[in-house]
Amino acid sequence: MMMPAELLILLPALIGLGVLLLLRRRRQSARPDPVIHGPAIPRHAIVVDGSNVMHWGGAASAKVLALVLRALQAKGYAPIVIFDASAGYRLADRYLDASALSPLIGLPAAQVSVVDKGVIADSAILRFAAQHRLRIVSNDLYRDWRVQFPHLRRKGAVLRGRYDAGAVVWNARLKPVRA
Structure with missing residues (x-):
């Protein structure tokens, strides 16, 4: 032809x-794992979908996210927060990297990550959680990712909640970690 x-x-x-x-x-x-900048994963680490959780009270709020992180820490967890690249624009009308976001939410920069523009944050969150066998805090159901990440089907793999009347409310009981 x-x-x-x-x-x-x-x-x-x-x-x-x-x-x-x-x-x-x-x-x-x-690309290397974009999340942890330090030598090791903290003991009792839990991954937080920062771009999702900052909306638990409605509009994007670093304060709400910080309160969720404090609630996790009070139960003995060491949160690792992963944001999508546009998170800073929703919080401060400009790009914010991990070192700029960390003081807003009260975590060391080593426990905060912002994925590169064009990278799907859900993929980075799920890959990191699966690789290190960590639970995720998010209201995202991750339906499109369940085939690629079968651990999402396990009960308790994703902790859901909301911010209501000044308090963090968990959809399931958040058990304290043992020392």
Whole structure:
């Protein structure tokens, strides 16, 4: 079958574009874990979907997220917060990295991560939680990710809650961790 001359001219460009997209996807999947900047995962760590939890009281609020983090710490957990790249715009109308977000929520920068623009935060959260066998705090149901991350089907894998009348309310009993 003969190709029209226009397609023959475009063919090398299309092949080149396909190769570039393939290399970009491979480079993104080979990135190191974007979350922990310190030497080790804290004992009794729990992953917090920061971009989700900051909306537990309605509008985006660092105060609400900080109160949820304090409630987790009061039960003995060491929260690790992961934000999507746009979180700063919702809180402060500008980009905020981990070192700028950490004082707003009262955690060390080593326990805060902001995924790169274009990276899906859900994927980073779920991959990190699965890799380190950690629970997640979020109201996201992660329905689109259950095949790739089967641990989400386990009862208690995702802790849900809300901020209501000045208090953090958990949808299930949050048990304290044992020392």
